[in-house]
Amino acid sequence: MTEKYTKGETHGCIVCGKLYQLYVVTDKSGKFLDAKVMSAGGNLVSYAARPLVACEKHSNAEIESAVARVYGGQNENDD
Numbered sequence: 001m002t003e004k005y006t007k008g009e010t011h012g013c014i015v016c017g018k019l020y021q022l023y024v025v026t027d028k029s030g031k032f033l034d035a036k037v038m039s040a041g042g043n044l045v046s047y048a049a050r051p052l053v054a055c056e057k058h059s060n061a062e063i064e065s066a067v068a069r070v071y072g073g074q075n076e077n078d079d
Contacts, residue, residue: 001027008038014045015058024051035040047071 011023020042026032035051037044045052045063049071054063 001038004033009051011053013042013055013058014052014070015054015062018042018055020053022051022053 004025004027006023006025007035008069009022010019011022012019020037020039020043022044023036024032024060027033033049035044036054039065041056042053043056045054045067047067054066
């Protein structure tokens with residue numbers, strides 16, 4: 001079984017920058033595994049490489065556009 005580490009982090013909304021508190025789970029080497037948004041009004045954005053959060057008020061199109069702008073396109077097979 002892989003050792004997992006959880007820590008609290010602050011992340012900004014990928015679209016507008018509003019701050020949210022997250023619990024981020026990593027493995028022993030620091031690779032991102034999972035996250036949970038602890039602040040009200042935020043949702044976790046599916047992105048395999050790192051924890052991302054967006055406000056509930058933003059549309060899926062806005063979120064996808066912001067992720068593509070910041071990180072480029074994401075392939076379904078990315079780990």
